[in-house]
């Protein structure tokens with residue numbers, strides 16, 4: 236084999252293995268060092284429900300979550316579904332190339348909650364049904380349930396405050412940012428805030444503006 240091909244192959248291999256991180260049951264395959272770092276920071280969160288989910292991934296055997304980068308449809312930052320190997324998330328860094336670090340963190344936390352809900356109902360169905368009766372009800376209410384939308388409804392009802400708290404915790408570690416409503420706005424990312432009855436028109440507008448800024452205003456800070 237020509238020397239330059241061997242070199243290319245070994246460089247490719249080096250790139251592929253650079254950011255493979257496996258902490259207990261969470262395995263990530265990232266080319267982006269920033270994404271690797273943000274996931275690492277998210278896995279250090281301790282407060283509230285998100286902290287409990289991090290702990291669950293740290294301590295539970297077979298509680299597998301695989302995350303990798305990939306291309307997704309327009310307006311989709313990330314997707315999580317079940318696979319044979321566990322909960323499986325794809326994150327599209329092309330969509331997040333101008334995003335602030337906190338916006339990437341909120342995306343990872345959101346997908347981690349999806350992974351948690353999927354694995355909870357798979358491995359601990361009885362407890363999950365008791366803890367999330369709204370999911371069970373919504374699942375039974377229609378012949379063609381949209382599991383993603385059902386999980387989003389549950390997140391809107393019982394995770395937004397905790398995700399906001401975790402984003403604040405994330406940011407305190409990094410010592411940036413002060414307006415605390417930003418954390419709540421970001422926690423609504425990926426959820427159907429446009430139609431949520433607990434929010435008024437001003438709330439919705441504020442959330443929409445904050446999310447758009449966070450998705451776009453990291454320009455220049457992100458190098459890959």
Ligand SMILES: [Zn+2]
Nearest residue numbers: 345349387425
């Ligand atoms: Zn989602």
